Each structure stands twice: as structure tokens, then as C-alpha cells.
Amino acid sequence: MERVTIERLGHQGDGIAPGPIYVPATLPGEVVLGDVEGGVMPTPRIETPSSDRVRPPCRHAKSCGGCQLQHASDGFLADWKVGVVRQSLKAQGLEADFRPIQTSPAQTRRRATFSVRRTKKGALAGFHMKASDVIVAVPDCQLVHPEIAAALPMVEALAVLGASRKGALSVLLTRSLDGLDVAVTGGKPLDTALYAGLADTARQYDLARISWDGEPAITRRAPHLRMSGALVTPPPGAFLQATPEGEAALRSAVHEAVSGAGRMADLFAGCGTFALPLAQGARVHAVEGDGAMLEALAQGHRTATGLKPVTTETRDLFRNPLLASELSGLDAVVIDPPRAGAEAQVAQLGQSGVPRIAHVSCNPVTFARDCATLVAAGYRLDWVQVVDQFRWSTHVEVAAQLTLGTPTK
Structure with a gap:
């Protein structure tokens, strides 16, 4: 000992x-x-x-691996997450003004991925134990929206229908305006009997859509999400921000960072989280590697009213970044890359002369690295906004404003 x-x-x-x-x-x-x-x-x-x-608010905290930090006070967690970002910037020789952290309330996660495995008596759905493939049932999870927590029996019903006895299903649930959007991966091949069972399950639980291994199987209602004035139907399993509150905080930071710009690009645009709201006041060129997500963005734009033009371009920005000459002449750029960051794209952005950048990231380390590249190219890191939409976890999201030359106050 x-x-x-x-x-x-x-x-x-x-x-x-x-x-x-x-x-x-x-x-x-x-x-x-x-x-x-x-x-x-x-x-x-x-x-x-x-x-x-503190006493963990969820009775599953000791066994479930979904949350790592329920034993810490809210104040401690807020300071720690800001500190993680601050230290990442310090390691790159950078400092910035930090806005107060924006933390999503409990039970607001609008999407979650559950693991579910068939058992002798039926099925078991939940989250994995930490560093284990053992599934822990979480019937009253304090992280996800109650509508998602209440859907665990439906998730288990899907496993009874379409999981093998040897493997687990992964079931992503997303709350849409039209009901739950369900995306299943790892299941049996979709045949006539399984299709009929999925149709019965969708009716029984009033689901909007069920997708099976990336393909829509049952669509009773298109699962819309509202992005300011536009309604968007994301493709199955598409990336979305985890909570409405977190999305709103990031969107507000981006709006402030590019305020007044008339022409801008949104890089790694996804389904339009930033591009469509920004189109209320600016012309936007949205670039994304996933064509299905871009088509959802474009369709949302076509059916909206009062938005300025939005153009789209399917492009792998890791292998084929927009060149500085392609970015030159824009008033602002929004960039929201995956966890790996956007080293090649940021190098071109640093040479572009774009006067203002809104940088969003889910990885403080690559965020700090990419900011350092831009600062070395003549940009100033004006302010940083930490957003905690993965409550009680180690995940941190961040948004920042960078300006070329004299900073904007």
C-alpha cells in the first residue's frame, strides 16, 4: 500500500x-x-x-464510463477546463483574454451513442464502463435529455431485432424537431424481415427516422434541426454540436468574431451550424469534405427565406486546403476543424491576408498550435471563449477571434 x-x-x-x-x-x-x-x-x-x-449527481457515476468528473464541483471543473486551454496556449507562447466559460446544464445532451448487446433474456443498452467493453445500464442518466434516456427500451428492442449474439450494436440517438433520429451501426444485413421489424419499432416508439449502417431504412418524418432561419435534415450519423446551449454559445462567439463581414468562408462547414446563421447578413462559401452534409446545408438554404447567397464546395481540406489566393479578398473566415486541427489549411490562411478569423475547436492542443501559426503570420489572438457542452467529462470546446494587424475592440 x-x-x-x-x-x-x-x-x-x-x-x-x-x-x-x-x-x-x-x-x-x-x-x-x-x-x-x-x-x-x-x-x-x-x-x-x-x-x-462533491457527491456525484448520478447513481451510475462509479460504474459508468460516460462521465469522468462527476466527483468535482462545478466551480472546480470550470476553472480546470479554462486552465487546460490556457496551458495549451502557454505551451505555444501565447496569451489571450478569456471570456467566462459557458457550461451546458445537466440533461441537455440532444444526442448520445449507446452500446447495446443481446442477452439470453433480451438486450442490455447503456454506456461502457471505463476502459472496458462491459455495458452499464443508465436508465436515469443525468447527462442526456430525458427523452433520450427514456428511449433505452427502444434501443434494446433494436438489438433484439438486428444484433448478432456475438457483437454489440452502436446506436446514435439525436433529438430533432420531429422526434428521435436513430442511426444504427454494426447490425445484421438489412433484409425483408428486419425491415418489417424496424418499421414496427418506428411506429411503436414514434420515431422520425431509423438508419441502418449509414443508409436510411425507415423515414416516417424528416428529422429537421433548426439553424436560425433554416431547417436542415442531417444525413444519418452526421456531426452536430452536442447541446443546444453549447451550439448557441459557439454560434454567438463566431458571430461576434466576424461581425460586419460581408463575404466570408466557412471551412469544415458540416451541415451549416455557422454558415446558415451567418448568411442572414453575409455571403458565405461553405467548404466541407462530406458531400452529404453539404447537400443538407444546401437544401436548408434553398428552403429558407431572407438569407444571402451560400455557395458550397466539397473538398478535403486536409489534403487539398484552400490556397491563400483563393481566400484573399474575403472579409472573414470561420474554421472549425476536427480534433486533428487544420495544420495545412491554417498555413494557407496565415498567408491569405483575411482580416478576421473565427476559430472553433474541440482540441485545445491543436487549437493552440494552429493559433500559434496564425500569430506568427501576423494575427493577434484577441479573446478566447471556452464552452463546456460535455459536462462532467474531460472534453473542452473553444472559440476565438483573431485579427490581422490592429485588433478590433
């Missing part, structure tokens, strides 16, 4: 003691006792708890 004091949290949410020794479900300043195996204390006994330790 070893007694150690937790010095800090790692990026995966585990406490770190000298050694280093990684200790799950602990907080800085806590004194813990336990056996250490390979640099990890898997079952610590907390001798001296932190004043920031």
Missing part, C-alpha cells in the same frame, strides 16, 4: 501524484491510499478529501 498526494489532474481526468502515479476519481490536494500497479492506483481510498469533492 502506498500513500500519495494528488498534485494535478491529467487531460484524461485522472489525478496525478509524484512518480507519476495515476489515480482515477481524485482531485488535486487529496491524500489517497492504495496498491499501485504499473504506475496506476486503480482503487484508491481517500484519506483527505478535497473541498471541491
